[in-house]
Amino acid sequence: MKQIGFIFYLSGFLFSATGYLNGLIRDVSTHQPLVGVNVIISGSGLGAATDMDGNFRIGHIPVGSYNVRVSMIGYEAVSRANVHIVPQRTTTVNFDLHPTVLESESVSVTAKFFERTKDAVTSSRTVDIEEIRSDPIGVYDIMAMMQALPSVVSGADQYNEIIVRGGAPGENLFVMDYLEIPYPNHYPEQGKGGGPVTMVDTDFIERIDFYAGA
Structure with a gap:
């Protein structure tokens, strides 16, 4: 005890x-x-x-x-x-x-030119002058003719805008003789990529190179 x-x-x-x-x-x-x-x-x-x-x-x-x-x-x-x-x-x-500022080593960001991925798949199609003139729609409206190409659909019946692979009409890039054209159509509406009729005369077109992108 x-x-x-x-x-x-x-x-x-x-x-x-x-x-x-x-x-x-x-x-x-x-x-x-x-x-x-x-x-x-x-x-x-x-x-x-x-x-x-x-x-x-x-x-x-x-x-x-x-x-x-x-x-x-x-x-x-x-x-x-x-x-x-x-x-x-x-x-x-x-x-x-007391709050303090956290200091770290400087970070350098360098921009480079965009390089396309080598294994990216791009769909392309060339339409020559004979095919343009023989097409009943292409004779009057090149943009309306492009709606019949693979991977392309029409945005609306009253406009000749094109939708490529599900993208927006405003995402398309138009280049004529190495010059970029924002809207190749008459009377385009804001937010749309087309108009009632194209402003490019088919008599001045030698060929069309179409790229659907990657």
Whole structure:
């Protein structure tokens, strides 16, 4: 019985030789609580992180004087020296952290010319002058004639705009003698790629090179 009594006495002595540490950590400018701030008691192996309200609590700290360090990404780390832990008591230490700018190595971005992927598949078709003149529609409207080509559909009956492979009519590129033409049609409407009739006279066309893209 004496041995058991001695064990209980020793355990009670060790338990009474510890204390607690709690506190609140906020942003120094906004006074808003900071969540997830690391709180470390140097030399004790003990620590905690602040909760949703910016509070922290560390228990069963051996009695003594400690250096408490708090840190969080985006804020300057702060240390508080000579924080005394007394038996069976709670010591309160609050912190206000200053935001800091994270510095990193510079990043250089270099632009290069667009290069078509070598294995990209492109559908092409060349229509010569004989085919244009023999086509009953091509004689009057080149754009309407192009609607009959593979991978091309008509946008609307009253317009000669073309839709290639499901793209929008405004995504098509028209080039005449190496010059880009925004809209090769008379009276185009905003947001559309065609008009009632083309403005290109078929008598001046030698051939048409059509590329459906990759």
